[in-house]
Amino acid sequence: MSLKLKSGFVFDYDNLLNEKCVSKDDVTALLPRLKKAHKAMDVMRKTGVIRGHLSKDGTPEKVLFSQLPYIEKGNLNSPESIARIKKFGESVRNRVDAVISLGIGGSFLGNKVLFDVQCGSFWNLKTREERKGYPKVFFSGNNIDPRSTQDLLNYIDDAADMAMHHDKKNPRKYKVMLICISKSGGTLDTMSNFMVIYNKLLKNKNVEVEVVAVTDPNEEKPTLLKKMAIENKWESFAVPDGVGGRFTIFCEVGLVVAAVIGFDIEAFLEGARQMDIACQNDDIWQNPAMLNAALKFIAAEKYGRDEEVMMPYGDYLESVSMWYIQLLAESLGKQFNKEGKEVCYGRTPIVAIGTRDMHSQTQQHQEGKLNKIVQFIRIENWKNDLTIPNAFPEVKKLAEISGVTMGQALEVARQSNADALISNKRFNALFSLPELNAYHLGELLYMLAMSIAYEGELADVDAFNQPGVEAYKRIMGPKLQQVKAQGKK
Missing domain, CATH: 3.40.50.10490 (Glucose-6-phosphate isomerase like protein; domain 1)
Structure with a gap:
C-alpha cells in the first residue's frame, strides 16, 4: 500500500x-x-x-513555519526577500574565496542538508570554475572543539598564503565571509567559534574578512548580534519570530547559505x-x-x-x-x-x-x-x-x-x-x-x-x-562564570 x-x-x-x-x-x-x-x-x-x-518566556507565540513555502507579499518569504537573498548569492560569486557558516541546531543541520544535496563531499576540492564562481564552504559553530576550529584556521592561513604568494605578479588577499547565525547573539557554541575565528582572521594580513549576521531582525530592541551588525555595518538577514530553529531551513537562515552555493531556492x-x-x-x-x-x-x-x-x-x-x-x-x-x-x-x-x-x-x-x-x-x-x-x-x-x-x-x-x-x-x-x-x-x-x-x-x-x-542552558551560564573566575585566581 x-x-x-x-x-x-x-x-x-x-x-x-x-x-x-x-x-x-x-x-x-x-x-x-x-x-x-x-x-x-x-x-x-x-x-x-x-x-x-x-x-520560552511563557507568553503566547505564533507558529509560522507553514507560511514559509509561500513566496507572497507580506509573508516571511516575500518576493522582495527572495530577490535580496539571490542578489546576495550573486554578490559572492567570483569575489569571495571561502564562506564559513557558523550555527548550531537547525542553523547548522538544515544548512548542511542543503549543502550536501547541492555540493556533495568534494565541493571544496573543485576549482572556482567548476564551482561556477561560488565560494568554498565550511561549517563551524556547531561544537566547541578547539582542534577542529584550529584546523580550519590553519587551512585558511595556508590558502591565504597561497593566494598572496602563488602569483607574484598579482598578489591578492584571501576573502573570507563569516555567516554568523544566532537569534539571540549569545549562543555559546556559535559565538565562541565566531569570536575565535573572527579575531584570528583580522590579525592575518593576507585575509580580508567580512561578516554577515543572521539574527533577530528587531531594530527597536536589538539582540546582541543585531546590535553588533548595526554598529559594524554588517549585512544582516532574519531569524524570524514564530519559526523554531528546527524549521528554519525554509527561511532566511537556510536560504542565505543556499544562495552562496547556487541552490535552487524557488524549486x-x-x-x-x-x-x-x-x-x-x-x-x-x-x-x-x-x-x-x-x-x-x-x-x-x-x-x-x-x-x-x-x-x-x-x-x-x-x-x-x-x-x-x-x-x-x-x-x-x-x-x-x-x-x-x-x-x-x-x-x-x-x-x-x-x-x-x-x-x-x-x-x-x-x-x-x-x-x-x-x-x-x-x-x-x-x-x-x-x-x-x-x-x-x-x-x-x-x-x-x-x-x-x-x-x-x-x-x-x-x-x-x-x-x-x-x-x-x-x-x-x-x-x-x-x-x-x-x-x-x-x-x-x-x-x-x-x-x-x-x-x-x-x-x-x-x-x-x-x-x-532551556534547562541545561540555565545551568551552563553560571558554571561558565565559575570557570572564568577560577582562571583569574
Whole structure:
C-alpha cells in the first residue's frame, strides 16, 4: 500500500500497515483525534495559533513555519526577500574565496542538508570554475572543539598564503565571509567559534574578512548580534519570530547559505508548497503528513515502537537523518502534555544510512528489541548512475554482481533489508523520491515537519517548544562564570 503524489513522491507504508503491524482498525479508532488535529493545522495555517503553545518566556507565540513555502507579499518569504537573498548569492560569486557558516541546531543541520544535496563531499576540492564562481564552504559553530576550529584556521592561513604568494605578479588577499547565525547573539557554541575565528582572521594580513549576521531582525530592541551588525555595518538577514530553529531551513537562515552555493531556492520552496497543498487534504489516505503521523503514533503508543531509525539510502542524505533527529527529538520529546500532566512522550531518533549500516546496526534492527520503526528513504533515479563492470570475469562471485547499475544494487539491498525486517515483525516504511533535487527535497523535509505538527496534536504535547533545552542552558551560564573566575585566581 502506498500514497503517491502527482510529483512522483511516494509514501509506501505496506510494511507498517498490515496484519503484522498497525491495523486499519487502529487507524479508524484514531479518526476522531485525527479530525481535531487536522482542524488544528488549518487554524495554524490561517492564524499561526497552536493551542497551548507558549514561548520560552511563557507568553503566547505564533507558529509560522507553514507560511514559509509561500513566496507572497507580506509573508516571511516575500518576493522582495527572495530577490535580496539571490542578489546576495550573486554578490559572492567570483569575489569571495571561502564562506564559513557558523550555527548550531537547525542553523547548522538544515544548512548542511542543503549543502550536501547541492555540493556533495568534494565541493571544496573543485576549482572556482567548476564551482561556477561560488565560494568554498565550511561549517563551524556547531561544537566547541578547539582542534577542529584550529584546523580550519590553519587551512585558511595556508590558502591565504597561497593566494598572496602563488602569483607574484598579482598578489591578492584571501576573502573570507563569516555567516554568523544566532537569534539571540549569545549562543555559546556559535559565538565562541565566531569570536575565535573572527579575531584570528583580522590579525592575518593576507585575509580580508567580512561578516554577515543572521539574527533577530528587531531594530527597536536589538539582540546582541543585531546590535553588533548595526554598529559594524554588517549585512544582516532574519531569524524570524514564530519559526523554531528546527524549521528554519525554509527561511532566511537556510536560504542565505543556499544562495552562496547556487541552490535552487524557488524549486525547494515550490516542492514544500506543493506538499503543503497535499497535506491540506482531510482524507488521511491522501494526506502524507497526517498518515505518517498517525501510523507512527499508533506504532509507538499501542505497539511500543518508540525508537525511529531514519535510514536513507544515499551518502548525501545522511544529513537529512541528522536534521530529522533534532526535529523529532525537540518537537515530541516532552515530559508534560498541554494540560500539565506528566506523559514523558516521544520516540528516540536514530541515524542510519544504507548500505553502510546494514553492516553495523541491522543486526539490532532485525533481532533486537521490538521497539523500532525503520524509516527508509530512496532515490528512484540517480543522475549519472554507474554500471558495475565485469572487471574480473574469471572471478565468479564478482562476475555475478556485474551488469547492473549501482543504483539498482542499492535498491536491491534496501528491498532485501525491508523484506527481512517485516518477515520478523519489524515495522518499516519508505519515502521514495523520483530524483535527488531541490524540489523533491523540499517535499520531503516539509512533509516531515508537518508530520511532527500533526503528531504533537495527537499526543497532546507542544511540538514547538523546547523546555528541556532551556534547562541545561540555565545551568551552563553560571558554571561558565565559575570557570572564568577560577582562571583569574
